[in-house]
Amino acid sequence: MDISHLKQKFIDEANDLLNNLDSDLLELESNPLNKPNIDQIFRSMHTIKGASGMYGYNKITEITHELETLFDLAREQKITITKKLIDLTFSTSDHIRNLLNDPDFNNNENIKNHSILIENISTFLKSLNITHNQYNHKKQENLPPTDKPTCIQTWQILLYPDEEMLFRGINLTYIIGDLFTLGKCIIHSNAENDNITFWSIFIITEKGKDAIEDIIIFISDYCKLNKIADFDIFNEDELLRKNKEEYERENNFKLSSEKENVNQQFSAPTLNTNPINIKNSKFQKSSRIHVDASKLDTLMNLVTELVTTKSELLLSIQNNTAEKTSEAAEKIDKLAKLFSENALSIRLVSLQEMIFKYQRLIRDLSGQLGKKINFSIKGEDTELDKNIVDIIAEPIMHLIRNCVDHGLETPDKRVEYGKEETGNIFFNAFESGNNVYIKIGDDGVGINTDYVYNKAIEKGFIQPGAQLTEKEIFDLIFLPGFSTAQNLTEISGRGVGMDIVRKKISEIRGEVVIESTQGKGTTFTIKLQQTISIIDTLLIVSDGITYAIPIGDVECCDLASSEILNYQNALVEYKENLIPFINLRNKFNSQTLPPEKIKLIIINKQEYLFAIVADDIIGQHQSVIKPVGETFSGINFLTGASILGDGTIALLIDTDKLKTL
Numbered sequence: 001m002d003i004s005h006l007k008q009k010f011i012d013e014a015n016d017l018l019n020n021l022d023s024d025l026l027e028l029e030s031n032p033l034n035k036p037n038i039d040q041i042f043r044s045m046h047t048i049k050g051a052s053g054m055y056g057y058n059k060i061t062e063i064t065h066e067l068e069t070l071f072d073l074a075r076e077q078k079i080t081i082t083k084k085l086i087d088l089t090f091s092t093s094d095h096i097r098n099l100l101n102d103p104d105f106n107n108n109e110n111i112k113n114h115s116i117l118i119e120n121i122s123t124f125l126k127s128l129n130i131t132h133n134q135y136n137h138k139k140q141e142n143l144p145p146t147d148k149p150t151c152i153q154t155w156q157i158l159l160y161p162d163e164e165m166l167f168r169g170i171n172l173t174y175i176i177g178d179l180f181t182l183g184k185c186i187i188h189s190n191a192e193n194d195n196i197t198f199w200s201i202f203i204i205t206e207k208g209k210d211a212i213e214d215i216i217i218f219i220s221d222y223c224k225l226n227k228i229a230d231f232d233i234f235n236e237d238e239l240l241r242k243n244k245e246e247y248e249r250e251n252n253f254k255l256s257s258e259k260e261n262v263n264q265q266f267s268a269p270t271l272n273t274n275p276i277n278i279k280n281s282k283f284q285k286s287s288r289i290h291v292d293a294s295k296l297d298t299l300m301n302l303v304t305e306l307v308t309t310k311s312e313l314l315l316s317i318q319n320n321t322a323e324k325t326s327e328a329a330e331k332i333d334k335l336a337k338l339f340s341e342n343a344l345s346i347r348l349v350s351l352q353e354m355i356f357k358y359q360r361l362i363r364d365l366s367g368q369l370g371k372k373i374n375f376s377i378k379g380e381d382t383e384l385d386k387n388i389v390d391i392i393a394e395p396i397m398h399l400i401r402n403c404v405d406h407g408l409e410t411p412d413k414r415v416e417y418g419k420e421e422t423g424n425i426f427f428n429a430f431e432s433g434n435n436v437y438i439k440i441g442d443d444g445v446g447i448n449t450d451y452v453y454n455k456a457i458e459k460g461f462i463q464p465g466a467q468l469t470e471k472e473i474f475d476l477i478f479l480p481g482f483s484t485a486q487n488l489t490e491i492s493g494r495g496v497g498m499d500i501v502r503k504k505i506s507e508i509r510g511e512v513v514i515e516s517t518q519g520k521g522t523t524f525t526i527k528l529q530q531t532i533s534i535i536d537t538l539l540i541v542s543d544g545i546t547y548a549i550p551i552g553d554v555e556c557c558d559l560a561s562s563e564i565l566n567y568q569n570a571l572v573e574y575k576e577n578l579i580p581f582i583n584l585r586n587k588f589n590s591q592t593l594p595p596e597k598i599k600l601i602i603i604n605k606q607e608y609l610f611a612i613v614a615d616d617i618i619g620q621h622q623s624v625i626k627p628v629g630e631t632f633s634g635i636n637f638l639t640g641a642s643i644l645g646d647g648t649i650a651l652l653i654d655t656d657k658l659k660t661l
Contacts, residue, residue: 007055009172009173010051010052010054010055010172010173011100013051013171013173014048014051014052014060014096014100014173015097015100017044017047017048017173018044018048018093018096018097019353019356019357020040020044021041021044021045021089021093022090022093022356022357022360023356023359024037024040024041024044025037025041025086025089025090025093026356026359026360026363028041028081028086029083029086029363032080032081032082033081035075038071038074038075038081039075041071041089042068042071042072042074042075043177045064045067045068045071046064046068046177046180046181047173047174047176047177047180048060048064048096048177049061049064049065049068049177049180050173050176050177050178050179050180050185051172051173051176051177052064053176053185053186053187054172054176054187054199054201055103056103057099057100057103059099059105059114060096060099060100062118063092063095063096063099063114063117063118064092064096066117066118066121066122067088067089067092067121069121069125070085070088070121070124070125071089073128079128084124085124088117088120088121088124090360090364091117092117092121095110095113095114095117098110098113099114151206151230152183152204152205152206152230152231152232153204153205153206153208153227153228153229153230153231154202154203154204154227154228154229154231154232154233154234155202155203155205155209155212155225155226155227155228156200156201156202156203156225156226156227156228157179157199157200157201157203157212157216157223157224157225157226158198158199158200158201158223158224158226159198159199159200159201159219159222159223160198160222160223161198161199161222162222172219175215175216175218175219176201178215179201179203179212179215179216182203182205182207182211182212182215183203183204183205183206183207184203184204184205184232184234185201185202185203185204186201186202186204186234187199187200187201187202188200188201188202202228202233202234204232204233204234209225209227212225213225289346289347289349289386290349291346295342295345295346296346298342299342299343299346302335302338302339302342305331305335306332306335306339309328309331309332309335310332312324312327312328312331313325313328313329313332316328337622340534340622344385344530344531344533344534347385347386347387347531347533348383348384348385348386348530348531349383349384349385349386349389350380350381350382350383351379351380351381351382351383351384351389351429351438352380352381354389354393354396355377355380355427357393357397358375358396358397358400358427359375359377361397361400361401362375362400362404362425365401365404365405366404369404369405369410370410370411371404371408371409371410371411371423372411372421372422372423373404373408373422373423373424373425374422374423374424374425375425375426375427376424376425376426376427377426377427377428378426378427378428378429378430379428379429379430380427380429382429382430382431382436383530384436384528384530384531385530385531385533387508387533388508388510388528388529388530388531391504391507391508392438392504392505392508392510392526392528394504395500395501395504395505395512395526396438396440396526398497398498398500398501399440399501399524400425400427400440402498403425403440403441403442403444403522404425404442406444406445407423407425407442407444407445407521407522408423408425408442408443408444408445409423409444409445417519419443423442423443423444424442424443425440425441425442426439426440426441426442427439427440428440431530433552434529434530434536434552435527435528435529435530435552436527436528436529436530437525437526437527437528438525438526438528439523439524439525439526440523440524440526441521441522441523441524442521442522443520443521444521444522445518445519445521446516446517446518446519446520446521446522447474447477447514447516447518447522448518449470449473449474449518452473452474452476452477453468453473453476455482455483456473456476456479456482459481459482461476461479461482462476471513471514474513474514474515474516475514477498477514478498478499478501478502478512479499480499481499482498482499505526505528506654506656506657507639508528508529509529509550509639509654509656510526510527510528510529511526511527511605511606511656512524512525512526512527513525513527513606529550529552533624533625534622534623534624534625535550535551535622535623535625536550536551536552536620536621536622536623537549537550537551537620537621537622537623537642537650537652538551538554538557538601538617538619538620538621539617539618539619539620539621539644539650540599540601540612540614540615540616540617540618541614541615541616541617541618542584542585542590542613542614542615543584543585543588543590543592543615545584545588545651546618546644546648546649546650546651547584547614547650547651547652547653548621548623548642548650548651548652548653549601549603549612549652549653549655550652550655551620553603553604553605553655554601554602554603554604555602555603555604555609556602557599557600557601557602557617558574558599558600558602559597559598559599559600560572560597560598560599560600561596561597561598562594562595562596562597562598565581565583565598565613566578570582572600572611572613574600574602574609574611579602579609579610579611580610580611581600581610581611581612581613582610582611582612582613582658582659583613584612584613584614585613587635594613594615595615595616598613598614598615599613599614599615599616599617600612600613601614601617603655603658603659605655605656605659608659610659612653612655612658621642621644621650623642623650623652624642624643625640625641625642625652626640626641626642626643627640627641628640628641628651628652632651636654636657637653637654637655637657637658638651638652638653638654639652639653639654639657640652
């Protein structure tokens with residue numbers, strides 16, 4: 001059986017657990033006595049450990065088992081939560097993410113980091129005068145007394161995975177995690193190239209059959225439960241070993257491969273005092289979206305309505321009833337809009353998951369740079385299309401790095417400037433109309449406009465004596481290759497990569513602007529459309545070609561005579577002012593004559609007005625945007641296309657790029 005889809009489900013769930021783990025660690029760092037957080041961290045690692053072995057991620061099983069030992073001690077209040085333990089756990093979390101992308105454990109960096117982490121965990125245990133053997137012995141000593149002697153038994157579950165489990169919503173990751181709570185678990189599969197027939201799960205426990213069946217009740221149709229022995233068949237004791245050998249002879253059953261697996265899993269690591277060297281993992285895109293059940297209920301209702309309306313339409317056509325046909329067509333039109341709205345709502349995800357990664361980033365950077373930082377968050381429940389969230393994650397991360405590194409001063413400098421030692425960075429998201437705004441800023445040094453201006457002259461971006469507004473000076477920071485950083489660091493440079501930030505945001509038809517006051521701080525404001533797949537547009541025609549313009553960019557439309565166009569300076573009069581215009585005919589070297597009466601579409605981009613000259617205006621249209629492909633790859637202001645009802649193709653204009661031509 002091909003289990004690649006099951007493995008991907010495990011990877012997605014493991015990443016969710018790691019995200020929760022990081023969030024719990026951040027809370028635990030601020031409140032080390034928070035026992036619910038300690039318990040949750042332990043359960044997260046326990047669950048990851050349980051499921052990772054099923055898919056051949058033995059190294060993940062190994063490292064989570066090592067770290068799980070520490071948090072089990074913390075749960076029993078035998079050790080206290082320290083910064084060193086938090087750092088060690090964060091490093092392990094990053095390492096597990098890397099291992100998820102390296103199932104065969106071939107990456108040299110992962111191999112090196114794995115050894116270092118194992119050694120550092122063992123060193124940490126040794127510093128507490130605790131070894132694995134001592135820890136396990138103490139666990140046995142602390143077992144509560146019972147009237148009956150404990151009876152360790154070995155059980156085997158033969159699990160035959162099936163695609164039907166996915167459709168039933170069965171979560172194997174959590175089921176395996178629950179099995180690990182019963183005692184020691186060893187998982188073996190005959191998986192090869194993602195093709196398997198079964199998993200073999202050995203459970204060494206004293207809980208009994210009923211406890212196991214309670215956990216596997218929802219997968220009982222896909223597995224078989226057998227008792228192997230009334231002892232731990234993996235125990236090294238000589239007497240039990242003889243019993244095991246006798247059992248093997250009688251049942252022709254070999255346990256050597258599982259035995260080797262256990263030795264590898266539970267062997268004590270060699271102590272190593274090397275420092276942890278795990279790089280921060282990049283933002284990883286998830287292929288899953290968590291959807292509210294009510295949205296799916298609405299979708300099913302719409303499907304029911306569509307099926308009913310389709311029947312009405314077919315019946316009216318068959319009976320040649322024009323009135324009924326028209327009514328059915330109107331219903332389908334309304335249903336299409338409702339389907340569109342529902343589909344878009346399903347794709348919307350909150351910014352919460354992305355934000356806590358920034359909390360982790362700020363925590364790491366503040367330690368590296370020796371700065372005290374308070375990170376405030378508002379609007380984390382704001383929703384955006386998942387594609388947009390995936391695209392803006394890296395640009396926002398760069399802006400935050402920029403605020404931390406070059407925005408905020410060191411504690412001593414802040415005191416010298418009369419500020420609090422702790423600097424402030426804020427993340428504020430909110431909706432306004434059809435747009436979502438994200439503000440990222442700091443209360444640091446701000447941007448020195450004179451320095452930026454002189455640096456731009458030095459690099460040849462502007463001529464000496466050029467008259468620029470404050471906004472135009474700030475926009476210089478987004479030019480490729482522009483940097484005001486006197487000493488570049490590994491964290492960021494004011495301006496380094498800022499052109500990439502604007503480019504990424506422009507790709508999803510967003511905008512980014514800068515506001516700054518020297519000595520008080522800087523704010524970056526990102527303006528985004530809530531979705532990029534279906535948008536309201538204005539359709540226009542020029543030289544027989546249909547174009548679509550995002551309706552939010554259009555200020556107004558006007559009818560004028562072609563005689564008012566000043567082709568020499570490319571200016572046109574609008575509200576007693578001259579504004580630049582762009583004639584779409586000229587962009588494609590049209591050979592036909594324009595009409596005497598033209599249409600002016602006034603575009604407002606970041607308070608910058610310009611006009612687009614067209615032959616005609618068709619009207620408003622809800623466009624489904626598709627990529628334009630290689631045909632228009634050389635025309636950067638055409639960023640998509642939409643197929644109209646009559647089969648005509650409308651080319652989507654990126655007005656932000658058009659205005660720079």
